[in-house]
Amino acid sequence: MSKTTADNSAAGAEDQDLGAAGSQLSTAPQEELVSLPSLGVIGWARWFWRQLTSMRVALLLLLLLSLGAIPGSLIPQTGADAAKVADFRKSHTMLAPVYDKLGLFHVYSSVWFSAIYILLFVSLIGCIIPRTWQFVGQLRGRPPAAPKRLTRLPAYTTWRTEADPEQVREAALAQLKKRRFRAHIAGDAVAAEKGYVRELGNLVFHIALIVLLVAFASGQLYKSDGNKLVVEGGGFSNSIIQYDDFKSGSLFTTDDLVPFSFDLKDFRATYELTGPNRGTPRAFEAKLAYRKGAYGKKTSTTVKVNQPLQIGDSKVYLVSHGYAPVITVRDGKGNVVYRDAVPLLPLDGNVTSQGVLKVMDGYKNAQGVGEQLGVQAFFLPTYGGGASVLSQFPALLNPVLNLAPYHGDLGVDSGIPQSVYQLDKSHLKAFKDSKGKQLRVNLKPGQTTQLPDGAGSITFEKGVKEWAGFEVVQEPGGGWALGGAIAAIFGLAASLFIQRRRVWVRAVRGADGVTVVEMAGLGRSESAKVPEELGDLAGILYDQAPGAPDPDDDPSETPDSEVVPAEGAEQ
Numbered sequence: 097m098s099k100t101t102a103d104n105s106a107a108g109a110e111d112q113d114l115g116a117a118g119s120q121l122s123t124a125p126q127e128e129l130v131s132l133p134s135l136g137v138i139g140w141a142r143w144f145w146r147q148l149t150s151m152r153v154a155l156l157l158l159l160l161l162s163l164g165a166i167p168g169s170l171i172p173q174t175g176a177d178a179a180k181v182a183d184f185r186k187s188h189t190m191l192a193p194v195y196d197k198l199g200l201f202h203v204y205s206s207v208w209f210s211a212i213y214i215l216l217f218v219s220l221i222g223c224i225i226p227r228t229w230q231f232v233g234q235l236r237g238r239p240p241a242a243p244k245r246l247t248r249l250p251a252y253t254t255w256r257t258e259a260d261p262e263q264v265r266e267a268a269l270a271q272l273k274k275r276r277f278r279a280h281i282a283g284d285a286v287a288a289e290k291g292y293v294r295e296l297g298n299l300v301f302h303i304a305l306i307v308l309l310v311a312f313a314s315g316q317l318y319k320s321d322g323n324k325l326v327v328e329g330g331g332f333s334n335s336i337i338q339y340d341d342f343k344s345g346s347l348f349t350t351d352d353l354v355p356f357s358f359d360l361k362d363f364r365a366t367y368e369l370t371g372p373n374r375g376t377p378r379a380f381e382a383k384l385a386y387r388k389g390a391y392g393k394k395t396s397t398t399v400k401v402n403q404p405l406q407i408g409d410s411k412v413y414l415v416s417h418g419y420a421p422v423i424t425v426r427d428g429k430g431n432v433v434y435r436d437a438v439p440l441l442p443l444d445g446n447v448t449s450q451g452v453l454k455v456m457d458g459y460k461n462a463q464g465v466g467e468q469l470g471v472q473a474f475f476l477p478t479y480g481g482g483a484s485v486l487s488q489f490p491a492l493l494n495p496v497l498n499l500a501p502y503h504g505d506l507g508v509d510s511g512i513p514q515s516v517y518q519l520d521k522s523h524l525k526a527f528k529d530s531k532g533k534q535l536r537v538n539l540k541p542g543q544t545t546q547l548p549d550g551a552g553s554i555t556f557e558k559g560v561k562e563w564a565g566f567e568v569v570q571e572p573g574g575g576w577a578l579g580g581a582i583a584a585i586f587g588l589a590a591s592l593f594i595q596r597r598r599v600w601v602r603a604v605r606g607a608d609g610v611t612v613v614e615m616a617g618l619g620r621s622e623s624a625k626v627p628e629e630l631g632d633l634a635g636i637l638y639d640q641a642p643g644a645p646d647p648d649d650d651p652s653e654t655p656d657s658e659v660v661p662a663e664g665a666e667q
Contacts, residue, residue, distance in 0.1 A: 148215070149222030157216040158305075164212060168203035171195065175202060175343060204316060205346070217309050224302045231295050239278060242285035242600035246616035251627040253634050254614045259641040261611050264603035267640045268615075271633060272599065285602035294620075297590025300583055307580035311573035317347040320570040327420045327437045327563040331359040334410070334568065354408040354570060358386035361396075363562045365417060367490055375446060375489055382414050382564045399566075409572050416565030418442045418449055419475055421497050422557035425455050428550045433458040437561045440475050441517055446487040449475040452519045454506055461503065462550040468506045470519045471554065474498040479538075497539045497556045501527045501547060527551070596620045599630060601637070610644050613637070 147153055172180035181201050185192040199206030246252055257264065265286050272279040272288040279288035322339035324332050334356050336342055362383040368376045382399045388407055399405050405412040420437035427433050433455055440449035455469035478489035479496035505523035507514065514520055527535040527548050537545040539556035546553050597619040606612045615637070617630040 145222065148219050149226075151223065154216065154219045154223060157212055157219055160212050161209075161216055164203065164209050167200050168209075171200050171203070173202060173204075175205070213309065213313070217306065220302055220306050220309075224299060224306070227295075227302075228299055231292075231299060234295075235292065238280050238282070239287040239289035239598055241282040241287055242602055242616075246600060246602060246614045249616040249618050250622075251617035251630045252615070253630065254612065255638065256606070256610050256612055256644045256646065257641040258644045259611055261603040261605055264611060264613055264637070264641045265601065268601035268603070268633075268637055271636055272601075275633070277599065284604050285600050288599045288601075289597070290599075291594055291596035291620075293590050294594040294596045295591075297587040297594065300587030301591060302587075304580045304584035304587055308577055308584065311577035311580060313573075315345075315571045315573035315577065317345040318352060318572050320344040320348050320353065320568075322568050323415070323565060324568065325416075325439055325563055325565050326360045327439060328360055328363055328561045329437075331357060332566070333357040339568075352570070352572075354410040355389045356386060356392075356407045356410065358384045358405075358412070360564055361385055363417060363564045365490070365562070377490070380414060380417060382566075384412075409574075410568055410570045413567045413569065414564060415567045416442075418447060418563055418565075419477060419492075419495075420561045420563045421473070421475060421495075422559045422561060423453055423471075423473075423497075424555040424557060425453075425459070425469060425471075425552065426555075427458075427460050427552045428462040428464075429460075430553075431458075433552075434469075435557075437563075438473060439563045440473060444486065445490065447477050447490040448485075448487040449477075451475075451517050454508070454516070454519075456506060456508055459552070461552075467503050468508075470502040470504075470506050470521075470524055472500040472502075472519055474500075492560055495541060495560055498536065499539065499545065499554060500534060500536050501554065503527065503551065595623055595625055597626050597629070599633065601633075611641070613641060 172184050174181050195201055199208065203209055243249070261284065265281055265284075268286045269279050269281060272286065275290070277288035277290045278292075279286055281287075320342070321344070322336075322342040324339055326332050332338055334353050336350055336353070360382060364379070364381045364383075366378045368374050368378060380401050383396065384399055384405065385394050385396050386405065386407065387394050397405055399412060399414045401414055404414070418440060420439040422437045423434070424432060425434035434453070438451055438453050440451035442449045451473050453469075453471040453473055455471075459469050460466050474485075475498070476484075476487040476494075476496045477491060478487050478493040480486075480488040480494075502519070502521060502524040504525050507520045507523055529535045529548070535548065539545060539554075541556055541558040541560065544553050544555040597617060599615070599617045602614040603611055615630060615634050617626040619626040
């Protein structure tokens with residue numbers, strides 16, 4: 097009985113020794129068994145913290161964050177397009193109240209999405225701090241000493257040599273350091289370790305995820321997105337009152353706008369003239385003269401589709417274009433009351449366009465009574481003739497402007513905002529032609545139409561200008577997000593393809609005076625790389641300390657003097 101107990105104790109000691117040799121091959125926190133009956137408030141808090149900072153919970157939160165982003169991509173969002181949200185509410189009267197309660201119309205600012213986001217952020221930080229501290233400790237320490245029985249390791253080889261043990265250990269130390277192992281002599285063996293970049297990559301990956309989360313949060317909180325239509329010859333200054341449409345994050349202020357301005361000098365659009373792709377756009381180019389700050393030097397540049405102008409954190413994208421016919425309006429006495437380029441919005445791929453001209457001040461009818469004029473405009477860059485109401489080509493090959501004038505009260509003085517592209521006809525009267533029907537005329541560049549009863553005239557000037565639509569986006573976290581994404585890719589690649597491994601070389605003098613050399617390797621995971629690398633090292637070391645002939649069999653020789661490789665180990 098006593099012999100059995102002693103054997104078990106020896107085996108347990110060897111297991112502990114082998115476990116120490118393979119310890120700290122990873123910076124993952126070790127899970128501790130918690131006795132549930134003894135848990136108190138502090139104990140439960142520690143248990144919750146361990147669960148929150150575990151890898152499985154972090155992956156679960158990352159999955160929930162990805163799933164939560166799906167409705168934000170499929171369902172219209174109030175911050176992105178309020179008009180689409182309003183249309184969705186009208187079309188889905190049953191779903192809209194449910195979506196409101198779940199916060200699906202503002203997913204990224206909802207309570208549940210923010211909770212997942214914050215928990216993931218805390219989980220990553222709680223995971224990184226102990227791993228970083230442990231990794232720094234491993235870098236400051238040395239590889240553990242060799243276990244007593246190297247034969248139990250998965251990769252093992254041995255031979256006898258007549259070289260001195262000290263020479264073998266020095267040669268092994270030099271070879272391991274040459275291969276960039278962290279190595280030192282510990283007792284009768286050389287202990288070496290390599291593959292720390294794996295753990296470094298793991299930490300870089302987690303830190304990069306935090307950078308991505310911070311960049312995403314700052315981008316949402318401090319971002320701004322505005323649209324501006326600029327006619328050739330016109331300009332824009334980066335202030336909120338200059339935008340046609342503007343959206344921003346909850347922490348954005350007007351002081352965050354990057355100061356700059358630009359003028360649209362020229363816009364050019366080219367199209368395929370013949371073949372099956374006739375009318376297909378070939379290039380859109382906007383020539384700008386921009387200035388940084390209030391007193392910066394003017395610089396010329398060309399903005400193209402997907403080639404924005406970047407000024408600081410702001411990017412100016414070219415997103416749309418159209419035509420702006422130059423129209424002149426005269427009253428009954430021939431006085432010019434309006435002359436300007438009127439931007440019209442395209443309706444199709446051939447840039448069939450429509451819009452509204454509003455004369456709010458200065459116009460008087462034939463009786464000298466002040467009125468307001470509203471003119472519905474319909475523009476065809478290439479008129480096909482006959483009853484065609486659509487343009488046949490997007491370029492200005494045969495431009496025609498169709499006008500339908502009205503007079504009366506436009507309703508702009510009521511205080512109720514209205515679109516510059518729509519006409520409120522509730523207090524307007526249409527001009528009639530000689531047949532008593534609503535007056536509609538087609539004008540070519542340079543032509544003029546007279547309004548009935550001496551009410552004035554409208555002229556379509558020869559110069560047809562073009563306009564360009566610009567989107568000015570300011571996302572302060574964009575550079576950090578890109579850097580975090582690149583770092584995450586490299587960190588993940590390092591953690592997947594680099595293996596952490598250890599090598600031990602023991603050299604001791606046997607009972608017969610011949611040196612016995614043992615080499616063993618251990619990796620964090622099963623891989624053919626550790627045996628292959630150990631074999632290469634053994635071959636080099638064997639050349640420096642060649643093998644000695646095996647001793648003759650001697651019955652009196654004790655078992656302890658023999659070196660027997662483990663079953664299945666390499667020789």
